[in-house]
Amino acid sequence: MEPAATQKDRRAREILDAVVIRFAGDSGDGMQLTGNQFTQSTALMGNDLATFPDFPAEIRAPAGTTYGVSGFQVHFAAHDVRTPGDTPDALVAMNPAALKVHLPDLRQGGLLLLNVGAFTTTNLNKAGYETDPLEDPQLDAYRVLRIDINKLTAAAVKDFGLSAKQAARCKNMWTLGLVFWLYDRNCETTFEFLSQKFRSQPVIAEANIAAVKAGHAFGETAEMPSGIGAYQVPPADLPPGTYRNIQGNDATAWGIVAGARLAGLPVVYGSYPITPASSLLHALAKLKHFDVTTFQAEDEIAACCAAIGASFGGALGVTATSGPGLALKGEALGLAIATELPLVVIDVQRGGPSTGLPTKTEQSDLMMAIWGRNGDAPMPVLAARTPSDCFDVAIEAVRIATRYMTPVMLLTDGYLANGSEPWKLPEVDQLEPFPVRFREDPEGYHPFLRDEKTLARPWVRPGTDGMAHRIGGLEKHHDSGNISYDPSNHLKMSQIRAERVARIANDLPLQKIEVGEEEGTLLVVSWGSTYGAVRQAVRVLAGEGCSIGHTHLRYLNPLPQGLGELLGRFERVIVPEKNQGQLVHHLRAQFSIELESYARPTGAPFRIVELETVFRSRLEPS
């Protein structure tokens, strides 16, 4: 692939190992789109990367206000990348509000690209600036590029006969063009994208393309202030294969589809929209030709119940939501547990309690996932670690649900759901199938007969001849399936329900060290989306020769075999979490061992340096 920059430019380009850029502007400025286009091009150029969009809870708050600011951060490098980056190296601020909100995060000496055309008195007022920030000596700490993007964009598209409003909408593309030039990215994917997106309005497409080109040309030709050069980030040395960029919710959706294929089942997906889970519904609604039925239910309870009904009917019932919705599904999940039907329940966690922080990420539904139902109602709980891992964990959830005839909880979160990373695509035909065999033989059948090994009961599709049976939420006799209120039977059934979930551990890989030492001073135990930051922090410290190891849990219930032994191999154990210490509580209850909690529910992901500092302090003799 031929980089877009000319020979002349490339000579001058400074080679960087890694860059973190944040695009920030008004909700209406199209920053998510700009970020995504930058990501797309960067991925195609062979860098490893990770992204993190950060949008306001309001749909489109009044233009120019600080709470209307929308951001998109991308971290790309010539090596492998695990997080969207701690602090941006470059900040693009399309208006004063964006500057106000995001400047505190920009690293000292970072590149600051300001659209000075938007720094009008009105906008300064709306952003709550009392004095002009452009005059503020504070800016001297950064390498500032002041450009009237509004004006230059208008000029670039003036020949297309657009309205002023339409023309103004091209300014994100002008900016993108310039940033493409700054980091030596290829513009082609964006040109294609624009042509496609505006295929019914070719003039708009052309104007936008012209804007990208103008921005790019501006970089090539304009005199840059001192300290601002052109950069290059060479491709990373990634394992060979075909890659794509993927967001977590898309990966989960595709994993469900893949899992259902491997099981040989159609999918019935029942869901009620809720941030940040809604895009799962959107993704699956596009896959009707994959034997996927999507049902937008009247609420989360109906969504879950419809999925249960579908599983009873012989399909793979799937339901997804976020915390407030999961809190509503507890009773229905109890029914799935009592009737021993397969079901996949996805919780894309967000900040709580209650409505909390709907667009922010958190890991605070773990205990609810494990315990949030009446009675002794155990179910397996899994969690994904990166956007692309959502694909694998979703398949695993389908496998466990159908093999053990149980609902399975899959936890992801807002950070995974909206974040993206390059994904080395698996070979679809090399995925291990786990076909479901419905029982069709009436001989000796009753609905709560069990497989000796898995303790799973037989699954019968209604409509099957001669197999009519009734199930329900009342306790049933272990040996006939009929309703039973007998004390010793209830004890036995309670134990079987627990044992069936416990036995899944036999079927799971042994818990291992991810990175760092196999034994020593400090073990870091993580779960879910903190994986990247924790791993990176441990890698840095291990690289420095510290006695530190990292283990990461995909399986939260049952806990994997080997974990207890692993915990015992280190002097200290720390559990960093984006909640008030839920996993650490769960582990303490399982293992009589001292565990330290590092609990930080902030709504924002961990920064690597923060974790480095914490871990380092635990490594020092105290």
Place this chain on the structure above:
Amino acid sequence: MEPAATQKDRRAREILDAVVIRFAGDSGDGMQLTGNQFTQSTALMGNDLATFPDFPAEIRAPAGTTYGVSGFQVHFAAHDVRTPGDTPDALVAMNPAALKVHLPDLRQGGLLLLNVGAFTTTNLNKAGYETDPLEDPQLDAYRVLRIDINKLTAAAVKDFGLSAKQAARCKNMWTLGLVFWLYDRNCETTFEFLSQKFRSQPVIAEANIAAVKAGHAFGETAEMPSGIGAYQVPPADLPPGTYRNIQGNDATAWGIVAGARLAGLPVVYGSYPITPASSLLHALAKLKHFDVTTFQAEDEIAACCAAIGASFGGALGVTATSGPGLALKGEALGLAIATELPLVVIDVQRGGPSTGLPTKTEQSDLMMAIWGRNGDAPMPVLAARTPSDCFDVAIEAVRIATRYMTPVMLLTDGYLANGSEPWKLPEVDQLEPFPVRFREDPEGYHPFLRDEKTLARPWVRPGTDGMAHRIGGLEKHHDSGNISYDPSNHLKMSQIRAERVARIANDLPLQKIEVGEEEGTLLVVSWGSTYGAVRQAVRVLAGEGCSIGHTHLRYLNPLPQGLGELLGRFERVIVPEKNQGQLVHHLRAQFSIELESYARPTGAPFRIVELETVFRSRLEPS
């Protein structure tokens, strides 16, 4: 009080220390009423006692079937009584089905009173007997009294001109009369009760009274088979005071009313009927003149939300349910937590998961009570130990809710709800008031200002002049109460929410040993309704000189101070529970100490002997 038995009888009476009687018959036979009348009379005669009704899940299953059998057990003694008794000393079986279901529980040599008039072929068939149980040599193990109660009742009431059906309905009263005679009880309370109950049908009242008298006279005059005598159970040596018999749900209802009085608040009680919580609604609906508004909502969510709305409005919002309903309230409880409103949530636990065993008792909602909400959403959790303790714990729940501006969970269960015991009535005017002071001063007010000590926010009654404010489920700034998505603020608010609940522990009594040794070999930790059986088992063993102690938790979250220290004073700790080991899990997570679980979710309460055996085995050197 003059015992009803004549001088002649009393001479012959055998003095017993304690007796357990179980009345069993068809749902239509009036066994609950019979049991309650026996209890009432026994209470008035100064015995300590405990009762346990056990009715079928079906409203009134077809007559004569085993699943239609209804039972009522009463344990009364000349000493203090902690449980309704393990195994009956006497069983009254009104029909074959009752015999079939309950005979296995009767102790060897126990008294068996059989209504042979009901042992018709039809009834034997309905009960599933293939041969006549009256001929079964198995009965030789008991002292059997065979009486055709049907016939004798008909004779007793023949002068009242009742229909055959009406006459037959008197047979429970005939039986009660006989049992009154057997155990030297006074009939007067029952005469009063019958006159009152049938005041609009005086003939029915008189016929029933005649039946009681006839049964009693039968005992006095008829020749009893050998081995069957007349008994006497002298009054127990109870602390002086005025007593009444009380069921758990009534005690809870009255405790809520008392708590609201002490706080100076009206009550708004929102509830949706569910076994075994419904009788709370029934009790409170009768107390409208106590400034109690009851609202039978369309579902549990509305019930909880209405209670929250009422608390926002300046009343004490209360909601009650059982497990399936609590599973539905999780999201709403999160709102109460996020908005920091007082609320009392009562969960009368029953067997789960799902619909489970609706009429059976269990302790399996503990973890859901602690964790069953999205996000980090802590709330205090209390549990009552005996029927009368429900009164005290309900008051305590109101106190904590209003003092700390928090929802409070109060756990009871089916066993407490329907069980009864004599209750030494508290002096109402000696209960400590804890009046709520609504904030009315607008100066410096914002809704999330906090009391330094309790961290409680001010409570403002809508309608108060100049104090208009908005609250909601989104995260708010700790310093203004305005919506805030700021990361460090969310961390701070999460910590405050946790701290506010944790600080309640400062306000609680130190955890103590209930009975037995203060330190030593085995500590038994219990919570909730297993109190009586555990305490009794420990008392027996401690009486034998075993090194055993018992501590009982009223406060499950936060755990009381002193508990950790207490656990450390014993070599072994065992936690018996009517679930799969939930408290033990919770304790393990808090204390790095080995704890043994004795987990028996059977739907039935513990027997003292069962616990004795288990504890004894843990005391032996292994």
Place this chain on the structure above:
Amino acid sequence: MSDSSTTRSKFSKADYASDQDVRWCPGCGDYAILASVQRTLPELGVSPSQTVFVSGIGCAARFPYYMNTYGFHTIHGRAPAVATGLKLANPEVSVWVVTGDGDALSIGGNHLLHTLRRNVDLNILLFNNRIYGLTKGQYSPTSLIGQVTPSTPLGSVDMPVSPLRLALGAGGRFVARGYDVSKRLPELLKEAHAHVGASFVEILQNCPVFNDGAWSDVTDRKRAAESQLWLESGQPMRFGPNREKGIRLRNAQLEVVTIGRDAEESEVLVHDEQNIGVAFLLAGLGDPIAFGVLYRDPAPAYDAAVRAQNSSAVARAGVGDLHALLHSGHTWTVE
């Protein structure tokens, strides 16, 4: 054990009865409904194995256990949602929902209304005994004002809801009423089954234990001719011991008239099952009470529309190819 139509062409009532003892109270109206259902199903040409009964919680909701068909006794109020999922997953089976006035109208009101408006192909039977039977007699959303129950010791102050008006308001397209011991119930069940889409049948039911005689004014044999208005499509709305009474429409209001005295025979309203305005008025009629099919106006069922859309997606895009899906959009290769 096989019951497929190839091996056996006809079923009898016994084929639909399960081996479980029926556990309702003696005299409960549910027995009669069960008998009607078991009597009717053999005539529908659907085998027991092709039939599913889904219920919530309540006395009524025990129904599936007594049917030798597939059955799902779910949780309180949620049967319509479970049944919707079942129908989406398994369109071939014939799905019946059995529910009570508490189950369907109190906790489950929302699912009922959405199932009706979506027009999912289900037969919904609501056993209305105007009481919560299973929880021992609290008032329900159909109980009358003033009703004394354990939760309303001074009488209920809640306005009752009319199940049929609610169903019409929600957009239900088959709305009918019968009662437990009615001989015409099987007929209604057949109509409900024949209707494609959501069929909603309110069945007035006596609970002799907690609300005995709640409907006796209407169902009492002696008064039946006076108190029951049985609707027949295309027929004038007449009733009375000698069919001497009729219903007249005036000013968008229904009036009871005595033919020959207050009105001409020709003034009596002729039942048009598609007239929703009249159906709404009929649903609210108190004396007489309207029975039969009040409203029937078929439209495509939701589940069929969903399937059609799924098929059209396949027709447009081919059967989904997982490899192609993963490789869609921008990909790149590292060598």
Place this chain on the structure above:
Amino acid sequence: MSDSSTTRSKFSKADYASDQDVRWCPGCGDYAILASVQRTLPELGVSPSQTVFVSGIGCAARFPYYMNTYGFHTIHGRAPAVATGLKLANPEVSVWVVTGDGDALSIGGNHLLHTLRRNVDLNILLFNNRIYGLTKGQYSPTSLIGQVTPSTPLGSVDMPVSPLRLALGAGGRFVARGYDVSKRLPELLKEAHAHVGASFVEILQNCPVFNDGAWSDVTDRKRAAESQLWLESGQPMRFGPNREKGIRLRNAQLEVVTIGRDAEESEVLVHDEQNIGVAFLLAGLGDPIAFGVLYRDPAPAYDAAVRAQNSSAVARAGVGDLHALLHSGHTWTVE
């Protein structure tokens, strides 16, 4: 800061506006509704401190933050239940519920219907933009068949529900309709406030971001005279640029007629707010759409009946005596 009527007898619009920035999208119909509400409240004679706004979740549900009254932003769909509890606890305050088509009709449908049938004294404003705004544009229970949204890429197949028909079916006793930028909205708000019991007002609202123009056929100024039928109690139902059109009732169906051409002036239906049959038909009218009060038939409010019952309990038994309660029934004394 005091606003009691003793210190200040009149309030202005500004007294009802909070200090929070309004965070709806530019052009959102919610702005106009907010302005109407803030303009109307001062005329009701209820002080800001005596007014409470309760909402669920959604764009519409942000409403309370913008009002300088008491406010409670609750959880999705549950505002009617919260408001019911509030009203039971605190009868003096005037309670408004603000909700969206998703909040009220999807997740919250059951609470809405029960609040209406119980007739709780609340003013319920449903902002119907036929879309889920806050979650970025999925279809809602009022979206039209065929609507393409992120969750229905091939078009919705769900039959929409009519909020007003649903309200009537549920037993609502004040059922009205307006639209966001209508000048007559304040008038409707006043009527709703004046009605004792549950007042239900559907307000057609434009969401320019996710469902722009959903109502423009109806609300467009140029077509307004043709497309809007404003109802006035006791007045003939006329509309059209020159009021030349009217509504005629025939066979319990509504027909649009041109006066003088298809019908006499006298044949035009006169609006009777208590005629529920006509109200049900008006609720379903598509072109023109009926605005104003479709149905108003007051009955005692639930909360008032509850209070009356509580008072009668006190009158009968005296103010509850805790000591007496504990000592009621059988007690005995141990000395």
